Amino acid sequence: MxxxxxxxxxxxxxxxxxxxxxxxxxxxxxxxxxxxxxxxxxxxxxxxxxxxxxxxxxxxxxxxxxxxxxxxxxxxxxxxxxxxxxxxxxxxxxxxxxxxxxxxxxxxLPYEVADYVDFYSSEHHANNAGSIFRPGGVALTPNWKHLPVGYHGRAGTVVVSGTDVVRPMGQRKTPTAPQPVFGPSTKLDIEAEVGFVVGAPSRHSEPVPLAAFRDHVFGVCLLNDWSARDIQAWEGQPLGPFLAKSFATSVSAWVTPLEALDAARVAPPARSEPLLPYLDDAGDEEPGGLDLRMTVSINGEEVSRPPYATMYWTAAQQLAHMTINGASLRTGDLYGSGTVSGPARDERGSLLELTWDGEDPLVLPTGKRTYLEDGDEVTLTAWAPGPDGTKVGLGEVTGRVTPSPGL
Amino acid sequence: MxxxxxxxxxxxxxxxxxxxxxxxxxxxxxxxxxxxxxxxxxxxxxxxxxxxxxxxxxxxxxxxxxxxxxxxxxxxxxxxxxxxxxxxxxxxxxxxxxxxxxxxxxxxLPYEVADYVDFYSSEHHANNAGSIFRPGGVALTPNWKHLPVGYHGRAGTVVVSGTDVVRPMGQRKTPTAPQPVFGPSTKLDIEAEVGFVVGAPSRHSEPVPLAAFRDHVFGVCLLNDWSARDIQAWEGQPLGPFLAKSFATSVSAWVTPLEALDAARVAPPARSEPLLPYLDDAGDEEPGGLDLRMTVSINGEEVSRPPYATMYWTAAQQLAHMTINGASLRTGDLYGSGTVSGPARDERGSLLELTWDGEDPLVLPTGKRTYLEDGDEVTLTAWAPGPDGTKVGLGEVTGRVTPSPGL
Structure with a gap:
């Protein structure tokens, strides 16, 4: 609905x-x-x-x-x-x-998605995910505060809010199991993100500087980067997420023009490492952060309130980084902020973090949850301060998990 | 030319x-x-x-x-x-x-590229790259013989053979340097690959089995997955290659129909690990490998002859894996085999391997090469046995490196 x-x-x-x-x-x-x-x-x-x-x-x-x-x-x-x-x-x-x-x-789906890129720009999320996926290792990789880590995802499986999400099948293997096993994912998760939609293209071999962000980005949506954590843990080395993410990415049906969020601009968090000039936004006229207040609900029960304003890297920095190597932009390029997680437990944007990989289940009226069950419906919402005390809503993004059909 | x-x-x-x-x-x-x-x-x-x-x-x-x-x-x-x-x-x-x-x-470019996926399916290449990028670690990650490792690349920067490739700029940092530095890549490389072009789409949530490979794949091209090794080494953890690859991927202008390669079908190498049923091609009617004999030339000098027949994973297995999670195919999806490297030194498909990350330069008539210099022109060719003693050529893919324009 x-x-x-x-x-x-x-x-x-x-x-x-x-x-x-x-x-x-x-x-x-x-x-x-x-x-x-x-x-x-x-x-x-x-x-x-x-x-x-x-x-x-x-x-x-x-x-x-x-x-x-x-x-x-x-x-x-x-x-x-x-x-x-x-x-x-x-x-x-x-x-x-x-x-x-x-x-x-x-x-x-209001436009044809050209390329889809997903970032990883919440320090809280990266710390949590790094601690869970690489126990005993350093949670934040050495590059994390020098560049917005990102990767390409599958554009052809971006779906509009309301589309059912079929539980993916795939391989998984725990470190101690002798062989991988195959079946429906047992760790189906969400990632609460903000999506940025590119309108105006750029030329190949011409990086888009921070100051040109608003010349290229048309608007903002909400994005749920559905993730199969068991598939991800097994497939992810050395080239990153692939099938764990490519089965579906849901976006809101509404694209909010960037201009509608002018009153929501806020300064990003202080950066603890010096930035290379192409990413250094300290002198920018307008602050690059956005005060978007998100919610995550499962079956109508609010389970988290991720604060987008806490993101370490801004959308303008992500765009500047994505093109610094000369990669061109096309109309319809979509990029996700990465999972938005705040410092508090009830501000985390994934079940991986909210339940600490299932160790600490959420207790909902519809039962305990480590990861998503078939039939669960996940809804993301967000609003931001508008002009003159108004509020600006982003379109919700919702999706229901349906059972894996088997082979 | x-x-x-x-x-x-x-x-x-x-x-x-x-x-x-x-x-x-x-x-x-x-x-x-x-x-x-x-x-x-x-x-x-x-x-x-x-x-x-x-x-x-x-x-x-x-x-x-x-x-x-x-x-x-x-x-x-x-x-x-x-x-x-x-x-x-x-x-x-x-x-x-x-x-x-x-x-x-x-x-x-003969069709609009929908999604672009790149695999990593040569055991020799994966062993070489793993040894160089992760010295002291295990060269092949534990998943490697259980699934064709792959990731999504940038569809919008796939260019046709003959297009100049501008040296990308980006961040790099050696493990001992205190901070990353910025500038044109100093380790610009090639990857000699075979590309597979999807014609007929598939439905979301319906995996494409091995046997349906020829119902979906229209044809074959050559593909040069240009790679900036210095950018790759710094950015690649934990989510894989991003800007190191996204600046350009060159494909041949000609797409050879799959049928033209029927006489080139050969058995893939013996697999040393049991395969899950969706990847098990042991009982397939026609062998999944292809006897494509590739060459890599720099400035007209042949430097390598990668044998595609040595690839551990076949194109049909790659397609079955790519869709096993329900990801749909679109007309224009393109996937690369991964760098083709044979067991011999002069069969390696990248300069990373041919020069062992620059330790052992190639000596060409145009000078020593660790990685590519501005002005270098790289050309990939390939032919396969055709019917009745004929030969079937793939269209060449060529590209010349031009200097980074700076910021």
């Missing part, structure tokens, strides 16, 4: 206006660009046509791709136009035919 | 017929599907139209995508038609208007 605006806080008012792609029951094959306002979805292309907007070409599309590719000036201008339409009472009657109740539409 | 058919061996005769995408000087913006025959390129769409072929819709495209997506029966039928056209002398005059000399056309 799509989230509703809660109580007194309007998370999806005219200061937010996230973009998505929807279809309606009477025309299920026709995908349309939608803008969320409160608990309605504006058919942006139809509205642009009716209002004679110069942005009709960008808004009358079946994907966010054309708008994303159009660049920062277009993003600003289109957002201004939408804000004007949706804030001015005189327009309300005119727009009414183009508003669809949120719970009457189907939401789709 | 495109490779020419050499001496008495016709590597690109009617038993080969690889596919590519070309444009001509008089219409540089019009990309067309081409089929290579000897040192000519057949404009396949125009020929199909002139001959009234039922396959015109697949062949009159600006990419191999539609043909790749059409599936195995279509691949077979189109290949039969092309073989008939190009083998029957009566057709030659009719086809002449649609043949362009190879050196008069520009070749392009």
């Amino acid at each position: 799509p989230e509703r605006s809660s109580g007194g806080d309007d998370l999806f008012g005219p200061h937010n206006l996230p973009y998505g792609v929807f279809s309606t029951a009477d025309e299920p094959g026709r995908r349309r660009l939608g803008v969320r306002i409160h608990d309605d979805v504006l058919d942006a292309g139809a509205a642009a046509h009716a209002l004679g907007s110069p942005y009709e070409a960008l808004l009358a599309a079946d994907s966010l791709g054309p708008l994303m590719a159009a660049g920062r000036t277009a993003w600003r201008d289109v957002r201004r136009a939408l804000t004007a339409w949706l804030s001015v009472p005189a327009h309300h009657a005119e727009l009414r035919p183009f508003l669809h109740p949120l719970d009457a539409v189907t939401l789709h | 495109p490779e020419r058919s050499s001496g008495g061996d016709d590597l690109f005769g009617p038993h080969n017929l690889p596919y590519g995408v070309f444009s001509t000087a008089d219409e540089p913006g019009r990309r067309r599907l081409g089929v290579r025959i000897h040192d000519d390129v057949l404009d396949a769409g125009a020929a199909a139209h002139a001959l009234g072929s039922p396959y015109e819709a697949l062949l009159a495209a600006d990419s191999l995508g539609p043909l790749m997506a059409a599936g195995r029966t279509a691949w077979r039928d189109v290949r039969r038609a092309l073989t008939a056209w190009l083998s029957v002398p009566a057709h030659h005059a009719e086809l002449r208007p649609f043949l362009h000399p190879l050196d008069a056309v520009t070749l392009h």
